[in-house]
Amino acid sequence: MAQTVRAQQTQTPAIDAAAVLAWYDRHARDLPWRVSPTDRARGQAPNPYFVWLSEIMLQQTTIAAVRKYFAAFTALWPTVHDLAAAPLDDVLVQWAGLGYYARARNLHACAVAVVEHHGGVFPKSAAQLRELPGIGDYTSAAIAAICQDEPVAVVDGNVDRVVARYLALEKPVREEKPLVRATVQAVVPQRAGDFAQAMMDIGATICAPRRANCLVCPLEAGCLGRRTGNPLAFPVPPVKAPRPNRYGHAFVIRHPQGKVFVRQRGPKGLLAKMTEVPGSDWTDASEPAAFPIAGDWEPAGAIEHTFTHFHLTLSVWVLNADAPLDEGWWSDETRLSDEALPSLFRKVLSRAGLQA
DNA sequence: AATACGGGGGT
């Protein structure tokens, strides 16, 4: 008897792909890069360039944050040829503020590769897409499924969560990646693209991080997490590393003719190749400012900024001067939106009284 | 297998 009960509990009902698709046909989100299930059924194909661009932008980034950037990029560069022909620095300017800037560098490299090595046409298969810069396991599967209906498992953070709850996984989902992937792969239907997007939509709108709206979920019938009575207990959260504090100084040099001195960061590491205001190293303890040039530096308070793996406090100093540093350029204070300034340095310039 | 890598929106 006990054995029978245990067998039932560990039985993992397959995900009902037909129910997922039926739900998607009624509740698919309307997104600028997406072809609706209705239009897809009529034979309309997604634009691989739009799908790819959106997928790169959406890596670890919310749809709300992506919308404006996607509109700007497709307006400036309507095709992969246009993007490949653009200077990388222009791409970085447009990407500024979206974060994870390696994505922008890989985006440009990928566009160049598609034009140079694939005649400007995105490869069809996930395996070929996987070879391109910035395209990993998830993104290659997503593009191939959405654009070609290749029957591959598309597993992002949403699907991780949906499946972790569906199977009531006891361990952090990172340790169960193969099981999650196999569970999805086993049920991928012919409409592989719609199914992939449906699973992500379910994760975004029904089976959300802090809310499980099981009453309207097409997976409710077989969901073990639901059966436990506390689906929000899944997925089990991973142990989180503490986020240390770092400190530094930022030096804003304002030219009398309405310009401010900026420079380009190095080619590797944090915010690589982006534009910055000169500053000190960032250290574990606060240190006195060592000004790059002599002058009447005025304190302008401090800004706080949180990165993925540390928290930064930057003291902001302002000097009115017409002497530049060694490397860098004067940027018009009214045209700072033309610079590749990450949010951190927009905060710094804002603190110094500039419209960044 | 761990770590580096941004920023913002939701709770």
Added chain:
DNA sequence: ACCCCAGTATT
């Protein structure tokens, strides 16, 4: 505050 987002590359 804390979580987490249509992850990838590097070590």
